[in-house]
Amino acid sequence: MNEIQRERYNRHIILSEIGEEGQKKLLDAKVLVVGAGGLGAPILQYLVAAGIGKIGIVDADTISLSNLQRQILYRENEIGKSKAEKAKATLNQLNSDVKISYYLFMLDDDNAHEIISKYDIVVGATDNFKSRKCIDKITKTQNKAFVHGSIGEFEGQVSVFNYKNGPSYFDLFPVTPNESDLPLGVIGVLPGIIGSMQACEVIKIILEIGEILSGKLLVYDALTHDTNIIQFSN
Secondary structure, X not given: OOHHHHHHOXXXXXXXXXXXXXXXXXXXXXXXXXXXXXOHHHHHHHHHHHOOOXXXXXXXXXXXXXXXXOOOOOOHHHOOOEHHHHHHHHHHHHOOOOEEEEEOOOXXXXXXXXXXXXXXXXXXXXXXXXXXXXXXXXHHHOOOEEEEEEXXXXXXXXXXXXXXXXXXXXXXXXXOOOHHHOOOOXXXXXXHHHHHHHXXXXXXXXXXXXXXXXXXXXXXXXXXXXXXXXEOOO
């Protein structure tokens, strides 16, 4: 670690739970973020700021005006542009230590195995159930953690699946809901709260500190600030 890095990550390094060795672990880590929208924006910003060495972004979508109410990584003059491309350009300015790759398509059964094999941890920041099930299946096969988040209206959820042979997404959600029945509205600050929690779980997994949300579903209510943790098993 050079002197510039020691200064950049000083507030990590002075924590006894992290130190220089922990920061080196972050710099060596490889994380794939599936989705660069509401959840993906804060996840990517905090992981890049933390110095995760290699980050992959999977997103086939473009920026729209309605995204800007919550997707604070983007700007008005970027409407119509690729989310993944613009995310990389902005994040490169935040931390040049981090190597960022992007994939301009949806993750599916045909491409997921090869892409996920290049990373240590996968973060689910998508509202697509097909992608979630795909991530769950491949991370379970490859023995990699799947850090899951979801949001709707005023409620958010966070969990970690397939962590050290722990429970999977399918164990918690064996039946896939009808996507047409899901709420479309969401308060703009909620993705920032839930996405930050997901980024925190990623960092904890890499550093092997704290209690990981494996076998636990954290449910957060933005209207009351109530937080409940539901236990589940495989």
